[in-house]
Amino acid sequence: MFDFHLLAQSGRARVGRFQTPHGAVTTPLFMPVGTQASVKGLLPRDLEAIGSQVLLANTYHLLLRPGPDRVRALGGLHGFAGWQGPWLTDSGGFQVMSLGHLCRIDEEGVLFQSHLNGDLIQLTPERSIQVQEALGADIVMAFDECPPYPSSRAYLQASLERTLRWLERSIKAKTRPDQALFGIAQGGVDLGLRRRSTLETIRFDLPGYAIGGLAVGEPKEAMFRMVALSTELLPQNRPRYLMGVGHPEDLVAAIGLGVDLFDCVYPTRTGRFGYALVPEGRLNLKSGRHLEEALPIDPGCDCYTCQTFSRAYLSHLVRAGEMLGGILLSLHNLRYLHRLTEQAREAIQQGRYEAFAQAFAERRFGKAVPGWFQMALEAHAL
Structure with missing residues (x-):
C-alpha cells in the first residue's frame, strides 16, 4: 500500500516514487497548503x-x-x-x-484555548491520531x-524527549493500515540534539520521516546545517519531508541535500499580498510601474495566468x-514551484x-550567491 523507491540520483539529490492509497506521486514535490481543507481561492481541478x-490540511483547524x-x-x-x-x-x-499564547x-499533551471562541480543547497524541484517522489523509x-x-539547549532537549514519547504514543494509537504515519525529528539548530532526535526517531521504522522545527526564524546557515545532517542520517528508502519550507531558493538547496517533500503557505500568501514569483525573485504587482506592461508575469511560464493575462x-x-x-497570482506561484520541482x-x-x-x-542572486546556498551546494556533492 505504501512503497517508496528511488528512480534516480545526482549527488545527494534524488527522484523517488511514493505509492499511496490514492495514487503514486513523484518526488521531489511541493505540497500546497489547504489549511481548512481548501487551498485559498483555487479549485481542485485547477x-x-x-x-x-x-x-x-491542518488537524488543529479542522478539529475546531x-x-x-x-x-x-x-x-x-x-x-x-x-x-x-x-x-x-x-x-x-x-x-x-504558533499559538503559544493560547496553550x-x-x-499529557497540549491544552488549547480555541482562537475562534475561547473554548478549552485538549490535544494529545491519541486525540491527534484519532482526528487524523477521521479526516482520512493518506499521510x-x-x-x-x-x-x-x-x-535554550535544556528546553530543546526536554522538548525532543517529549516528542519521542509522544511518537511512541502516536504509533500505539494508530489503527488504520491505509494511512502512513511519519515521525518528526526535532532538536532545533543544535547539531548534537538534532542527531540524537533523528537517530532515535528512525528506530521506529516508519513509512517516512519529517525534519521539523526549522524555518521558524533561525539563520539560513543554521537551518541548512541541520538539513544536511538530517539527510545524512535518515534512511535512503523512506521519503524525507522538510516541514514548512517553500521559498524557491530553499527548495533548490534542500533538494540538493536529498529532501523529497515540502509544504508552505508562502506561494499562496505571497500571491494574495500581490507578489508573483519569477526566476529573479518576485514581482510586486502593487507597484504602478507594471500598469503599462503588456507582457505576462513570466514569458516562460505555462500557467493559465501567464498564458492569458498581462502584468x-x-x-x-x-x-x-x-x-x-x-487567485491568479496564487495559481501562478504554485505553478512556479511545481515547475521548479x-x-x-x-x-x-x-x-x-x-x-x-x-x-x-x-x-536568482546574480554574483552575490549567499554563503548558505553555496554551503548546501558543496554538501550536495559529498
Whole structure:
C-alpha cells in the first residue's frame, strides 16, 4: 500500500516514487497548503491542472471546524473537499508554537484555548491520531512539539524527549493500515540534539520521516546545517519531508541535500499580498510601474495566468483590491514551484543537478550567491 523507491540520483539529490492509497506521486514535490481543507481561492481541478500531487490540511483547524466526525461522515477529506489525490495532515503540533499564547504544554499533551471562541480543547497524541484517522489523509503526522527559535539547549532537549514519547504514543494509537504515519525529528539548530532526535526517531521504522522545527526564524546557515545532517542520517528508502519550507531558493538547496517533500503557505500568501514569483525573485504587482506592461508575469511560464493575462491587468486587479488578482497570482506561484520541482527532477534524472542549482542561483542572486546556498551546494556533492 505504501512503497517508496528511488528512480534516480545526482549527488545527494534524488527522484523517488511514493505509492499511496490514492495514487503514486513523484518526488521531489511541493505540497500546497489547504489549511481548512481548501487551498485559498483555487479549485481542485485547477490544482490538478498545474501539477499538484499532494495537498496538506491542518488537524488543529479542522478539529475546531467543521469537526472530524462531520468530515468522516462525508467521506473523509477526499469526499468532503473534492481532491481525489493524496492528502497529508499535520498533527496540530505546530500550533503549540504558533499559538503559544493560547496553550499550555504538559506530558499529557497540549491544552488549547480555541482562537475562534475561547473554548478549552485538549490535544494529545491519541486525540491527534484519532482526528487524523477521521479526516482520512493518506499521510498522517505523529504529534510533536515544535520549539520556537531561539530556545535554550535544556528546553530543546526536554522538548525532543517529549516528542519521542509522544511518537511512541502516536504509533500505539494508530489503527488504520491505509494511512502512513511519519515521525518528526526535532532538536532545533543544535547539531548534537538534532542527531540524537533523528537517530532515535528512525528506530521506529516508519513509512517516512519529517525534519521539523526549522524555518521558524533561525539563520539560513543554521537551518541548512541541520538539513544536511538530517539527510545524512535518515534512511535512503523512506521519503524525507522538510516541514514548512517553500521559498524557491530553499527548495533548490534542500533538494540538493536529498529532501523529497515540502509544504508552505508562502506561494499562496505571497500571491494574495500581490507578489508573483519569477526566476529573479518576485514581482510586486502593487507597484504602478507594471500598469503599462503588456507582457505576462513570466514569458516562460505555462500557467493559465501567464498564458492569458498581462502584468498590467494583474497590477490593476491587485491595486483595485479585486479577489481575482490574488487567485491568479496564487495559481501562478504554485505553478512556479511545481515547475521548479519538475525541472529539478529532470536535472537529477540527467545527472546534472549541481549545474541546475548553480544556474538557478546565478539567475536568482546574480554574483552575490549567499554563503548558505553555496554551503548546501558543496554538501550536495559529498
